[in-house]
Amino acid sequence: MHRGARKHKPETQPSEEPCAGEEELEAGASAMAADTGGEDVTEPTLRDLTGILQAFMGLQEAREVKLNEERQKQDQRFKALQHQFQLLQMEVQARTSPLPEPSPNDAGPEEDDIEDVKNAQATSASVRMSSGQSQFSLEPKLQKLTSDDDIEHFLVTFERMAAACRWPKADWVFHLIPLLTGKARSAYVHMDVDETHNYDDVKTAILKKYDINPETYRQRFRSLYVYPDESPKELYVRLKELYGKWILPRGKTVEEIGEMLILEQFLRMLSPELQVWIKEHDPKSAAEASTLADVFVAARRKGQPWSNASFKDKNACKPASSRHHQGSATGRAH
Known part of the structure; x- marks a missing residue:
């Protein structure tokens, strides 16, 4: 029996070698899979390979979605810059192209035609006024910012003109950029690219440049x-x-506005040094400011004035004491 078994084993060995090789490959590919044991190793490893493939495909899909989002952002930036360039180009063309002069051969309009034109203009203007539409058919020619202009008055004038012309708020910044010069233009240039498309952000940066x-x-x-x-x-x-x-x-709510007023009055009642220190920490409420004031007072020596009234009283007493010391010193000298 043993001899027959030994003779039978080499006969079945060639047919089993490919299966053993496949099992080794599958076992190597599923090294991270859970140990199932026994001879049923093939089915779990195929599932593991399927899971690995699905996870890889999921990562690829997430990467493609992220790349698409980046492309969309870049397209939006490009469109905004292209729109800005078109506005600048239109402004340059409007300023450089001269107005057409009337030809001497053209016959002037008769008085009846002039009256008809005036009546038509008056009718169309009344229709536009009654419908609530703007009566300005052409965009106003705004002057550039000069060194003598007040930046706040300039921005207020621009905003009122933009509202009168019914420009979309998203286009205000593109109308404003060609008018900026000097410090205002410098503030715009040094802004982050993502913030230059918002008018309120541009306005805040300009006012900050002017310390407002x-x-x-x-x-x-x-x-x-x-x-x-x-x-x-x-x-x-x-x-x-x-x-x-x-x-x-x-x-803002009424409570928030009241908190701002309380914070202002609280700061006014503190000493100048304490006021500056608290403002440097930019508290959002009076309660936060009071906590900062307690920290400041605790860090100083005991008895040092922290209120505005006590600070003024201490400074008022200083000249008298200094005069007393000076007088006693001069008396000793005599």
């Missing part, structure tokens, strides 16, 4: 100065405008 921020508006609002040629009505309008630029009430 909510704190500037707050100081102007609290100032008691009245311009020599300013009427009471103009003073009211100016204060209302400064309040809006300082508080920015649009979109």
Whole structure:
């Protein structure tokens, strides 16, 4: 029996060698798979290969989606820059091309025709006014920013003209860019490319370049100065405008506005040094400012004034004490 078995084994060996080789390849390909044991190794390894292939295909799909998103962003940037270039090109063409002069051979219109044209213009203007549409058929020619212009007045004028012409808010920045010069143009150039398409971001960057921020508006609002040629009505309008630029009430609740007023009054009652230190940390509420003030006071020696009133009293006492010391010193000298 043993001899027969030994003779039978070499006969079946050639037919089993390919299967053993396939099992080794499958076992090597499924090295990360779970150990199933026994002779049933083929089925789990095929599943593992299928899972690996599916995971690879999923990674490829995610990579393609990310690449498509990047392409879309680049296309949007390119379209925005192309639109900006077209606006600049149109402006240059409008400024460089002369107006056509009337030919001397052309006969002038008769008086009846002139009256008909005037009536037609008046009718169309009334129709546009009644329908709520703008009566400006041509875009206004805005002057560039000069060194003598007030940047805030310039931007306010531009915004009112843009609103009157009913320009889309998304196109305001493309109309504004050709008008910028000097510091304003420098502020725009040094902005991030993704932020240059938004008018509000461009406006904020320009005002920041001119050191104009909510704190500037707050100081102007609290100032008691009245311009020599300013009427009471103009003073009211100016204060209302400064309040809006300082508080920015649009979109804020009554509690948030009240918190801003409390924070302002809280800072005014602190010593100048403490005011500067807290403003450097930019607290968003009076409660946060009070916490910062406690940290500041605890870090200083005990008894040092932290309120504005005590700070003024201490400074008021300094000259008298210094004069006393000077007088005693001079008395000893005599």
